[in-house]
Amino acid sequence: MTVLNGRYAIEKVFADSGGMGVLYAARDRRCHDNPVLIKTTRYDGGNNSKHFKYTADEAIKHVEKLRKIIEWEKKILVRFKNEAVGNIPSPNDYFTDHSLLLERTHEGRMGAFDLPDALLASEPYLVMERIYGVPLHKALGRAEERDRLEERVLRVAKELLTIFIKFHKTVKLGPGDGYFIYQDLKPANVLLGEGEYVTLIDLGAVTLKMGDRTTEPTAGCITAGYAAPEAAGGRESNIDQRFDLYTLGVTLWQVLTGRDPQELGGEFPQIPLSPLKSLGLSQNTLAFLAKSLERDPERRFQTAAQMRKAAIDVLRSLG
Numbered sequence: 573m574t575v576l577n578g579r580y581a582i583e584k585v586f587a588d589s590g591g592m593g594v595l596y597a598a599r600d601r602r603c604h605d606n607p608v609l610i611k612t613t614r615y616d617g618g619n620n621s622k623h624f625k626y627t628a629d630e631a632i633k634h635v636e637k638l639r640k641i642i643e644w645e646k647k648i649l650v651r652f653k654n655e656a657v658g659n660i661p662s663p664n665d666y667f668t669d670h671s672l673l674l675e676r677t678h679e680g681r682m683g684a685f686d687l688p689d690a691l692l693a694s695e696p697y698l699v700m701e702r703i704y705g706v707p708l709h710k711a712l713g714r715a716e717e718r719d720r721l722e723e724r725v726l727r728v729a730k731e732l733l734t735i736f737i738k739f740h741k742t743v744k745l746g747p748g749d750g751y752f753i754y755q756d757l758k759p760a761n762v763l764l765g766e767g768e769y770v771t772l773i774d775l776g777a778v779t780l781k782m783g784d785r786t787t788e789p790t791a792g793c794i795t796a797g798y799a800a801p802e803a804a805g806g807r808e809s810n811i812d813q814r815f816d817l818y819t820l821g822v823t824l825w826q827v828l829t830g831r832d833p834q835e836l837g838g839e840f841p842q843i844p845l846s847p848l849k850s851l852g853l854s855q856n857t858l859a860f861l862a863k864s865l866e867r868d869p870e871r872r873f874q875t876a877a878q879m880r881k882a883a884i885d886v887l888r889s890l891g
Contacts, residue, residue, distance in 0.1 A: 594612055
């Protein structure tokens with residue numbers, strides 16, 4: 573059994589979605605074997621390990637850049653937990669240990685090379701509370717779960733928008749003002765737990781909006797199919813809070829229709845409204861979804877607070 577930091581006993585891979593991180597289910601041996609989740613960096617491997625086919629220096633820079641995202645996620649979780657933002661995981665610990673995923677030897681364009689021992693032994697790990705829940709599209713996608721689906725989806729939207737209101741709040745950051753954009757909303761990043769409690773996970777893609785640009789290390793961490801079209805053409809760093817509102821619209825569309833937007837083709841597909849019209853949804857819900865999916869951000873909901881009020885109004889109209 574692998575034990576990290578002399579404390580956390582790894583049980584199994586909890587999630588490896590192919591994104592920027594891998595989650596392990598583990599037990600905290602110093603705290604009554606409490607269940608936890610441990611997140612670490614996911615590196616490209618196998619046939620996709622292009623970043624390790626260059627020189628040793630370039631490979632090291634690639635590793636260091638990816639590791640900054642884990643450190644950034646830790647800072648985000650701590651910041652928002654200190655501000656009493658609910659519905660996100662609680663950070664428990666952060667440490668470095670030997671890498672579970674990083675190979676020592678690589679074949680580069682200048683010949684084979686070994687990564688330094690210090691690099692292999694300094695993998696960052698983020699420990700979080702174990703979240704019990706089912707990804708949104710699986711929780712509400714089963715035939716037996718589709719009773720009152722319209723109302724349930726709108727309630728999930730209301731909870732997510734409550735989080736976004738806090739993310740999008742302007743705060744003083746160093747020399748100027750800024751706010752945070754979640755940037756990568758999709759059904760897989762929303763867990764539905766007991767009593768349909770909503771938890772937003774995977775905050776590794778959260779980016780900071782300062783002035784007219786988002787900042788490193790997560791600028792441009794978006795998912796094809798869900799991303800708003802204003803990010804096309806290399807403009808990912810110029811998005812604003814309305815980007816999150818569009819991704820929420822696509823997320824709701826997927827849960828309601830049972831269709832994956834990535835299967836529509838292209839990085840920024842046109843999300844069709846026609847599949848929604850055959851579901852027996854109220855006109856108010858259809859109008860709410862249509863506005864959230866506007867490709868022109870000026871015609872979309874302009875703030876999370878405005879969109880949340882609209883969701884509440886639609887819920888009230890449903891009786």
